[in-house]
Amino acid sequence: MSGADLSSLIPEMLPRLWAFAFRLTGDQHDAEDLVQRGCLRALERAHQLQAGTAPLSWMFSIIHSIWNNELRARSIRRRSSFEWDENFLENLADPVDNDPETRLMHAQIIGAIEQLPEAQRVVVLLIAVEGMTYREAADVLDVPIGTVMSRLSRARQALGSMIGTEPDLQSARMQKDSLA
Numbered sequence: 161m162s163g164a165d166l167s168s169l170i171p172e173m174l175p176r177l178w179a180f181a182f183r184l185t186g187d188q189h190d191a192e193d194l195v196q197r198g199c200l201r202a203l204e205r206a207h208q209l210q211a212g213t214a215p216l217s218w219m220f221s222i223i224h225s226i227w228n229n230e231l232r233a234r235s236i237r238r239r240s241s242f243e244w245d246e247n248f249l250e251n252l253a254d255p256v257d258n259d260p261e262t263r264l265m266h267a268q269i270i271g272a273i274e275q276l277p278e279a280q281r282v283v284v285l286l287i288a289v290e291g292m293t294y295r296e297a298a299d300v301l302d303v304p305i306g307t308v309m310s311r312l313s314r315a316r317q318a319l320g321s322m323i324g325t326e327p328d329l330q331s332a333r334m335q336k337d338s339l340a
Contacts, residue, residue: 166206167203169215170199176290194227197226221302281315284319286300294309
């Protein structure tokens with residue numbers, strides 16, 4: 161693929177690229193910078209995009225690679241790790257379900273996902289949020305498909321244990337109250 165072909169595809173990919181970058185970085189400015197760097201790298205290396213490879217998956221792979229390099233550089237500089245800010249919820253809120261229970265559930269899910277190890281968190285983002293297949297996620301991350309499946313399974317188990325304990329306590333309280 162030529163740079164001109166790719167440059168005509170990038171504008172329609174930008175919203176998904178930015179959303180993915182924002183979920184990886186948790187910071188609007190870092191996400192914007194990451195997308196810019198990813199687009200620049202993709203345009204410089206458009207000749208490396210192989211036939212049969214989805215341009216969006218290839219762009220996700222580039223962005224993920226740049227972010228991993230940035231994380232390594234930050235750890236060397238001993239910068240602090242990602243911290244969740246409640247202001248991010250405004251970007252993720254569902255306008256249809258805006259009641260307090262739904263907002264609390266969203267906050268719990270987001271908090272649980274943010275507690276996952278980076279490798280598991282990225283797999284969850286690619287498959288559950290971006291809707292990629294296991295194969296596409298494996299290609300983006302440059303790992304075997306079995307690794308993706310394993311990371312997703314461990315992530316689901318961890319999320320289930322993080323989120324699943326609260327409803328059990330709540331149902332136990334409700335049963336206790338109904339007996340009284």
